[in-house]
Amino acid sequence: MTEEYILETRGLTKEFRGFTAVDNINLKVREGHIHALIGPNGAGKTTVFNLLTRFLPSTRGEILFRGKPITRRKASDIARLGMVRSFQISAVFGHMTALENVRVALQRRLGTSFHFWKSERSLEPLNEQAMALLEEVGLRGYADVLTVEMPYGRKRALEVATTMALEPPLMLLDEPTQGMGAEDVDRIVELIRRVSAGRTVLMVEHNLSVVSRLCDRITVLARGSVLAEGDYESVSRDPLVREAYMGSEAVVEEGGA
Structure with a gap:
């Protein structure tokens, strides 16, 4: 190859x-x-x-x-x-906001990947990066909206943002x-x-x-x-x-x- x-x-x-x-x-x-x-x-x-x-x-x-x-x-x-994938069915957390969903994906950079019990304060440094990703996929205005309340197409955009947060080539x-x-x-x-x-x-x-x-x-x-x-x-x-x-x-x- x-x-x-x-x-x-x-x-x-x-x-x-x-x-x-x-x-x-x-x-x-x-x-x-x-x-x-x-x-x-x-x-x-x-x-x-x-x-x-x-x-x-x-x-x-x-x-x-x-x-x-x-x-x-x-x-x-x-x-x-x-090598990171999305799925046919949206795989985001419905009872978290768009910002929180992206922030969870970004936790890996702090060495606390997917540790949901970490304090809110420990995740604050990720807010700026998460907002930048939401901006990139056109979801800045949805940052504080619960995912379950978002239109289907915007949920798929959010899934792309969470995938991008992992920085996959x-x-x-x-x-x-x-x-x-x-x-x-x-x-x-x-x-x-x-x-x-x-x-x-x-x-x-x-x-x-x-x-x-x-x-x-x-x-x-x-x-x-x-x-x-x-x-x-x-x-x-x-x-x-x-x-x-x-x-x-x-x-x-x-x-x-």
């Missing part, structure tokens, strides 16, 4: 009692790119994410992060190395626009574009318009295997990709590009 690839898989495979959910995936994610995994429902996209972050053990294959094997590392170790975003209306989708697209500066993003995304607007490279999965790979224009015009998504209709028309 050359230094330009931050993440690579070799023959990554996951079997569930005879069913092959992910089949011999060879993925290369270039440093500094926004790279998308797309595919029809059941293609294996989220399973790949779970394998990469060790929420699931692989059956076969190898995962390399910055050239070093991480295939058998713990999920917590992988996060500490700098590689962010994995799982369906970041799922369940959103057009206005929230546009907001999240701009947010991802902004926060990708200086880091790499690997995202699972169903909205092809989002993919066409954001991504440098796209890997298309179907039935657990790689069907195609390339930039959006080449992938969207691939006959196999069109067939996998919608029969005879063009992916480029569905994506709105």
Whole structure:
């Protein structure tokens, strides 16, 4: 593996009692790119994410992060190395404010990571950094709002802020626009574009318009295997990709590009 690839898989495979959910995936994610995994429902996209972050053990294959094997590392170790993910369902603390959520993620810098029993005063030095992160994702006005009271799209933005607080060189975003209306989708697209500066993003995304607007490279999965790979224009015009998504209709028309 050359230094330009931050993440690579070799023959990554996951079997569930005879069913092959992910089949011999060879993925290369270039440093500094926004790279998308797309595919029809059941293609294996989220399973790949779970394998990469060790929420699931692989059956076969190898995962390399910055050239070093991480295939058998713990999920917590992988996060500490700098590969941090979000989830399809918002994973913030509903009965804490937006500021408190980001501050919890920042605790690692004090050597008190996720120690909820620390005094309020001990966390005050993190307020400025937390507010700066909220500003970056457009949530400064929500700093004192309980997360449970925030609109869905703003919760997803908050999740991005808490992910950024860990300063990961590689962010994995799982369906970041799922369940959103057009206005929230546009907001999240701009947010991802902004926060990708200086880091790499690997995202699972169903909205092809989002993919066409954001991504440098796209890997298309179907039935657990790689069907195609390339930039959006080449992938969207691939006959196999069109067939996998919608029969005879063009992916480029569905994506709105």
